[in-house]
Amino acid sequence: MSTADKIRVAVLYGGRSGEHEVSLMSATNVIQHLDRTRFDVVPIGIDKTGGWFLGDDILKKELNSPALLRLQQESERMLFNPDLLGKALQQIPSSQIIKHAGRIFDVVFPVIHGPLCEDGTVQGLLELAEVPYVGCGVLSSAIGMDKDVSKRLVQNAGMMTAPFLVIKSGQWEKNPQQFCDKVADKLRYPVFVKPANTGSSVGVEKVKTQAGLADAINTAFRYDTKVVVEQGIDAFEIEVAILESLEGDKDPIVSVPGEVRPTTAHEFYSYASKYLDENGAELIIPAPISEELREKVCRFAKNIFLALECEGMARVDLFLERGTNDIYFNEINSIPGFTKISMYPKLMAASGMSYSELLTHLIMLAINRHTRKTKLSREFLEA
Template sequence: MGNGKIRLGIIYGGKSSEHEVSLRTALSVMKAVDANRYEVTPIYVQLDGSWVKGDAIAGQLPERIDALRLSPGNKEITADNDSTGQQLVPSSKPASLFSIGQQVDVIFPVVHGPNGEDGTIQGLLELANLPYVGTGVMASAVGMDKWMMKTVFAQAGLPQVKYVGLLRSQWEKQREESMDKIEQELGYPCFVKPANMGSSVGINKAKNREELAHALDIAAKYDRRLIVEEFVNARELEIGVLGNEEPITSVVGEIIAAKEFYDYEAKYKGAGTELAIPANIPEHVSTQIAEIAKKAFQVLDGSGLSRVDFFWDEQNDKLYINEVNTMPGFTPFSMYPMLFQASGISYSELIDRLVQLGLERHADKQRNIVEAEELE
C-alpha cells in the first residue's frame, strides 16, 4: 500500500462452466471499486486453466466483457482510453499466483463453480500466504459439495429435505437397485443433481423411473458424486450472510421462477424469473431463516460472504435449508448484492466490507504458531 491505496487483485474466469458468469462479476466489481482507495490488478484464469496477469488498472474499465479476456503476449488488449489518454485495459503476460503475491495486498476471487469456489483457489491462496475475500478451504469445499454439506447440516440438526447420495460408479454398476432405493426413500417427483456443480447446472426434475434414469445419466456427466432430493411443494427463499465470527444477515428475498425450478437458464438468462426483495413472508419465517442461515454459516466456518437458500412449505409452515453458496453471483443485479442493497449496504460498500473482512481473517490466521513449541 505504498501510495495509500489497497492493491486489490481480482481473479476471474476459470476452468468452469460458469466462466462467463465470472467475467460479468469481475467487470462489475472492477467498475464499482473506488479508484481513490484501490489499485486493481486483473488476474484471468483462461478456460484451459492457464493464468494471465494484467498490469494494474488506473481508472474505470470499459463496458465490454471481452476486454477482460486477457491473453498472454499482447502488448495491449484494447486501445480504449479515457479522457486523459490513460490506458484503461492493461497489457498482459503469463503468471502464477506465487509471482503475483508481491504485487497485491489482497485477492478477491470471483471464480464460480468447480476449480473456483470449491477450495482449490483458496488452497493456492493459503499456500501463497495471501489475504483473500470469502470463505476458506474447508468451508468452500464443503459448501460446494452438496452431499457433504447435507451431511454436515444433518450433524448440526438443521432442517432439510430427505436425500440420497450416490456415486457415479454405483449408478453405472447398479442402475436398477439405485433407482429402487430412490423410489423407496424419496418417491416422485424428485430432483437429481451433480454434487459439485454450481448455478443449477446438470439439475433435472424426475417424475417417473424413466426420467430418473435420464436425470442420473445427465448428472453423472458432470460429477462422480450425485445427489437426489425429495420434492417439497415450497417457496424458494434466500438470504445473504456477511461477516466472519459475528456475521450479519440481509433481508430475505424470494425466487419466483416461471419454470418448474430455478435452473441455469432462469438464473442467468431471465426466462421469466422474478425476484421479490424483500419477500412477502411472515416475520417469524424471516427470523427463523436468519437464525438458521447464521448457524449454517458458522457450522461450515464461513467467512466473508455466503448466500443461504431455503424452501418454505407455506401450507405446513415448515422451513428447510437447501444449500449455502459460498461465492454467490456478485453483479449489482445478482441476488446477494441486491439483498444487502435492500438492507442499506450499497454494492461499493459491500466490496469494501468484504475486503476488510478478508484482511481481518488473514491477520487472525497469522496469530497461529506454525512451529511446535517445546514443552517446559
C-alpha cells in the same frame, strides 16, 4: 490516499467451471464498484484451460461504460499455469512488477464460481502462497460446494434438508437398477437429480417419474463422479445473504430474506431461467413473509453459516414449504453471483449496505483474517 498507500486488490475472474461467463459479469461489476480512493485493481483472468493472465483495469480505459472483462492470452502475460505448479506462482515479467518487489497485489478477491473456483481449490493455492483472500477458507469452500456433505452437516446441526440419496459413479455403473429401486423405495417423486458439485443448475434435472430417473442420473454424471437425488419440496425459494462481522466477537450480519420466483415458463430455477431467459425469474426483496417467519428464516440461515464454518460471506438458499411453512436448507454459495443485480449484493443493499461498502468490508475481513493467521506458530511453543 496516494497510490502508494492504496491496497492493491487482485480480482480473479473467469475460471474453469461452467460458470465462467457468470464470473465475467460479476467481476466487471466488482471492478467498477471498488472504492478507488482506497483500492487499486489488478484484474487476473483464469481461462477455461486453467491459465492465469494479467488483465486490463477496464475502469481506467472506459470510465463510463466499461466493457465486459475478457481474457487476454498473450503468453508473456501468463501468471500461473497449473503445469507450472511447484515452479512458480507468479511468473511475471519484471517490467510488470509495478512498485513493490514481489507481489503485484496485497489481497485477492476471487470472483469466480463453481468447481475449481469456489470449492476450496483456488483457496488452497492462495493459502499456500500466503496471500490474503476474500471469502470462505478451504474447509467451508469445499463443504459448501458439496451438496451431499453440506446437507449432512446441516442435518447434524439439527436443521432440515429434503430427504436425499447419494450415488458414486462406480456404484452406478455396476448396478443402476439397485439404486433406482432404492429411490423408489425411499423418496417420493418428483425428485431433483444433481451433480454433487456444480452450481448455476448445471446438470440439475427435475424428474417426475421413475422412467426419467436413469437418464437424469447419467446426465448428472457428466459433471461429477457423485450424484445427489433428492425429494422435491413444493416450496418458495428463499435466499439470505450472510456477512461476517468486522468485530471478531459479533454474530454475522444477516440480510433481509429475498425470494426467487422462476416464471411459469420454467419448471424450476434452472440454468435457462437463471441466465438464458432475461425474464426467467423474479427476485422479490424483501420476501413477502410474516415478521415471525422472517425471524425464523434469518436465524436458520445464520446457524447454517456457522455450522458450515463459513468465513467472509455466503448466500444461504432455503425452501419454505407451501402449506406448512417448514424451512429446509437447499444449498450454500460461498461466492454467490456478484453482479449489481445479483441476489447477494441486492439483499445487502436492502439491509443498508451499499455495493461499494460491501466490497470494502469483505476486503478488510480478508486482511484481518490473514493478519490473525500470520501470528500463529507452526512450531511447538514452550509454555
